[in-house]
Amino acid sequence: MTRTIFRAIWLISSLTLCLSLFGVGLVSYQYWSQQQERMLDSQLQTLVQIAEQQGEQSLESLDSIDFRLTLVDEEGRVTYDSEKNAKTLMNHGQREEILEAQKTGYGESTRYSTTMTEQTVYxxxxxxxxxxxxxxxxxxSFLGTLKQFFGFLLVIFLLSLFAAYYMAKLIAKRIMVPVNKIDLNDPLSSQVYNEFAPLLxxxxxxxxxxxSQLQQIQQNEKELQFITDQMAEGLVILNRQDEIMLLNQSAITIFQAVTESKGKPFYQLYHAYDLQQTLTKAKETGRATYLIEEQDRTYQLTMNRxxxxxTYMGLVLLVVDVTEQKRLEKMRREFTANVxxxxxxxxxxxxxxxxxxxxNMVPEDKQERFVNHIQAEAKRLLKLIDDVIKLSQLDEQNRPEDEVVxxxxxxxxVLDSLQETAQLKDIRLEAKLIxxxxxxxxxxxxxVFYNLVENAIKYSPADSQVILDMEIVSDQIKITVSDQGEGIALEQQERIFERFYRVDKSHSRKTGGTGLGLSIxxxxxxxxxxxxxxxSQLGQGSQFTVQLPLVVGQEKLTDAASLKL
Incomplete structure (x- = not known):
């Protein structure tokens, strides 16, 4: 702004100086030329009086005339000229001032030289x-005077321009001192020119x-950040330069980033060449997906243009944890193969x-054994199909209306139906029912409980004991089924609930197990x-404890009965 004010002051002062010099010169010249003309008129009046009183010949003897004197007769012939020989001069009868004087008694004219630098007043x-x-x-003439004094005037003009330059610079700086001190955050408190009041x-x-707008924007950003931070999915918004505009808390956790990642390129958040290719694909096609595998987790990154x-503005990236989905898909594939x-x-x-x-390739004495074998395999097949159906129903989670059980x-x-199976193996069933x-x-x-008790009987040795115990703890009921079998190794305990997993496959086949009981x-x-x-520990049997929430008020019931079968 200082430069603009300086240029304006210098330009105005320079123009003013030029016009002033020209005006002063013109006025001075006009004043001087008017003085010359007045002197000419006065001298003319005096000479006319002398000629009328003393005769025209008396004019020829005058020595103190400051101007050129010429006498012209009625026919235009020059009879006398104070500067030239009258006989050598041309006829002046057609001169403007002569014609006018002969007509009206008084005439005047002004003639310029061919270069316009000289003028003659008559x-x-x-x-x-x-x-x-x-x-x-x-x-x-005025033009001639300018030419005559051009060098002098040019020097004066240049000196004046330099003076105007420094004065304009000084004035501009002084003008800007209070302007530069204006407090932009609180302009009304600034001491500045009254003319600036509307601007302030x-x-x-x-x-x-x-x-107000900034506060609203910041509030909107906080609300948006708060809302997105509540999302379980990761959310990343990129601008057209692939710089991070928004990063919610889930995305920070997934990418192990920091909150200062905003404004940084996305490739600094996650380094993967094929991910950059996927970003390019999303920009071109409008949508793309990418799988991220970090340690034991799998994330699906969905990109939308x-x-x-x-006009392309950026990308919205949604990061969803699909670990469980992938695990279930794997289990489903394995389950299908196992089934x-x-x-x-x-x-x-x-x-x-x-x-x-x-x-008829089986002897008659062995046919009954073959038929029994077919029936056993058919029962095992039906049991397998029944267990698969039960698991499918549980997977669908189509809950019927709950009932009090x-x-x-x-x-x-359950215990009654398994009593015969236990007796065949000489296993005692004991239960404390409440x-x-x-x-x-x-x-x-x-x-649930049929499979638990049946499983305990299957894997218990002869002449052993299976115990079912019930206990109320606070608002929970604990049902524990204990056996005296071989036990389960620690490294296998996490897997026994998987579908078709068997600790001892040969023993399971002998007992007719499907490998789905514990999954159910x-x-x-x-x-x-x-x-x-x-x-469970190897050689010390196993205990399966089921803990379920009681119906409100049931925690006070104490009715109990012991049952030995």
Whole structure:
């Protein structure tokens, strides 16, 4: 702004100086030329009086005339000239001032030289004798005067320009001193020229508006950050230069970033060449996905292009933890493969035995054994199909309306139905049953405890004991099934609830197990929002404890009964 003011002052002062010099010169020249003309008129008047009183010849003897004197007769012939020989001069009858004097008694004219640097002023008056008396004065014209004094005027002009330059610079700086001291945050408190008052009020108004808008923007950013921080998914917003505009808390955790990552290029957040290729694809096609595998977690990164009226603005990246989804997909694939294998084995056995029987290739004394074998494999096949259906129903999580279930009422029939199986192995069943009501599904809970007790019997040695114990702890009911089997190694305890997993596959095949029993137990307990705990050591048997939430008020029931079968 100082430079603008300086240029304006210097330009105005320079123009003013030029006009002033020109004006002073012009006025001075006009004043001087008017003085010359007045002197010419005065001298003419005096000479006319002398000629009228003393005769025209008396003019020829005058020595003190300052101007050129010429006498012209009525026919235009020059009879006398104070500077030249009259006989050598041309006829002046057509001269403007002569014609006018002969016509009106007085004439005047001004004639310039061919270069316009000289001018001659003529004054003429007709005498009573008819002769015209003319006076003339020659002096330099205004243009000639300028040319004559050009060098001097140029020096004065340049000196004046330099003086104006420094004065303009000094004035501009002084003008800007209070302007530069204006407090932009509080302009109304500044001591400055009164002429700036409207500007200061406008600045103050704009400051208030900007502050209000900035506060609103900051508030919106805080709200947006707060909302996005509540998301379980990671959210990253990039501008058109792939710089991070927004990064929520989940994304910070996933990428192990810091909050100062805003404004930095995205490649600094996650280094992967193929990810940069995916970003480029998203910009070109509008959408792209990318899988990130970090340690034991898997994330799906979905990128969407954002446009504003066909103008590319940036990308929105949504990071979703798909670890569980991938795990379930893997389990589903393994489950499908295992089901196919488990179904194929008994079917092959049934087909082989039935073909032998159909072709009369089995002796009569062994046919009954083949038929029994076919029936056993068919039962095993039906059991497998039934267990698969149960697991599928649990996976679907299509919850029927919950009902109040008396655990003692479902445990007694379970124990009764397995009593014969236990007796065949000389295994004693002992149970401590108490009244305990939970909310859930009678069918699912029956399957849970049936599989637990059946599993304990299958893997217990002969002449051993299986114990079922119930205990109320606070607002929970604990049901523990203990056996005296071989126990389960620690490294296998996390896997026994997987589908088709068997600790001893040969023993499981002998006992007719499907490998799905404990999976049904685990899913059934999860279905009821309970907990399943395994306690086992090799050679010391196993304990499976199911803990379920009681119906409100059931924690006070103490009705208990011991049962030995």
């Amino acid at each position: 004054r003429a008056r007709q005498l009573s004798s008819g002769t015209v008396l003319r006076l003339a004065v020659q002096f330099t 009020h406008r600045m103050d108004f704009l400051n208030e508006t900007n502050r 954002v446009d504003d009226e066909q 196919s294998h488990e179904l194929k084995t008994p079917l092959q056995t049934i087909m082989g035995a039935s073909e032998l029987l159909a072709n 008396d655990l003692r009422a479902i445990l007694r029939p 009244s305990a009501a939970v909310k859930g599904s009678t069918k699912i809970l029956t399957d 137990v685990k899913n059934g307990v999860d279905y009821h929002k309970g907990q399943l705990v395994l306690t």
